[in-house]
Amino acid sequence: MQNLGELHQDTLAVHAGREDFAELGVHAPPLDLSTTYPVRDLAEGTASFDALVGGAASAANPIYARLFNPTVARFEQALAQLEGSSDAVAFGSGMAAMSACLLAAKQRGKHVLAVRPIYGTNDHLLDSGLLGIPVRWTTVEGLAAAVDADTALVIVETPANPTLDLVDIAAVARAAGSVPVMVDSTFATPVLQKPLECGAKLVLHSATKFLGGHGDVIAGVIACDAEWASALRHVRAATGGLLHPLGAYLLHRGLPTLGLRVLKAQENAQRLAERLAAHPAVAKVCYPGLGTVANAALVGTQMRGPGSLMAFELHGGHAAAAAVMAAVRLATPAVSLGSVDTLIQHPAGLTHRVLDEATRQRCGITPGLLRLSVGVEHADDLWADLEQALQRARLAAAA
Ligand SMILES: *Cc1c(COP(=O)(O)O)cnc(C)c1O
DSSP, X not given: OOOXXXXXXXXXXXXXXXXXXXXHTOSSOOOOOOSBOOOOSHHHHHHXXXXXXXXXXXXXXXXXXXXXXXXXXXXXXXXXXXXXXXXXXXXXXXXXXXXXXXXXXXXXXXXXXXXXXXXXXXXXXXXXXXXXXXXXXXXXXXXHHHOOTTEEEEEEESSOTTTOOOOOHHHHHHHHTTSOEEEEOTTTHHHHBOGGGGTOSEEEEETTTTTTOSSOOOOEEXXXXXXXXXXXXXXXXXXXXXXXXXXXXXXXXXXXXXXHHHHHHHHHHHHHHHHHHTOTTEEEEEOGGGTOSTTGGGBTTTBSSOOSXXXXXXXXXXXXXXXXXXXXXXXXXXXXXXXXXXXXXXXXXXXXXXXXHHHHHHTTOOTTEEEEEOOSSOHHHHHHHHHHHHHHHHHHHXX
């Protein structure tokens, strides 16, 4: 097969992690559900065990599925190719990926620096100190002054959740100097953004979202260099935050259509954002494609497009937001995002519940704010649904 490195992203998405199919005589990835593997040659088994426990990417014998699984490794290779990294390490959830990253960071320094707002549970995990590495909250502007010799990692998320503010990854990498930067790129996917090209060292995805794309897999993945990957595999083997091979199979199956899904949803989102912004029940719409978020000028440079997530603020606060959640018929009132179908949720009441009230307010997570993850349905049907729900919100606000 041709060297995949020379191919366009769309072609890569279809063929990555499938290079050996002709040799194997298969057309779809084999799904290996083995928990253990025969060890006939003990010397080879011992060497393989040592290598895998120490964080090697593969070994002559897989030994045990907590150490290596070929179906998971295929998905990891494919994702690494899409992000432009040498390696990727997959986990049982985005939070398991984040936890492994923090445990790996703990061996390299005394604290991490992070910029708000970020995904609510990431915020909680960092702030709680549960994993024994403290966080210092900073801003992009304050970063250069906050970095010191004990900083293990800098953590940012862009586009940010739920405000859709954008962070200039190259500026963060410059300010971080020699300290590695991890970008939670869940909202962007490799279709819209390549953090490693901007100077980041690690890219984290909750693969539960766009990468899975069909609402049926919980997973996380980190794309990074070989050294970090080895540390992450070591943590994964020791703590067991594994991705099940069936999840990896489904994620790999979804990669060929990732670009189609992301771009179609983005097209829908732009239309809905424009119509929402003109609707009398709506006070404001935060969407990179409307220029209404921080650093919106990064759309077209850092980001190939504005994506398909937005947040909008209703006149009438909590009651109006609850009325819209109750009234939608086509969109599903549910947390999560990045699925082929449209989801709508209330950050203050659900995903960002774990933040204290003052932090929520500082991050713009108000009682009337809803987050919309636009799917690949027809935009007119989605608008008709939202419009009737907004009508209910106006009645609720008037009451
Ligand atoms: C969902 C999400 C996570 C956490 O991932 P899980 O797969 O739910 O554990 C982390 N970051 C972002 C931006 C997310 O949207």
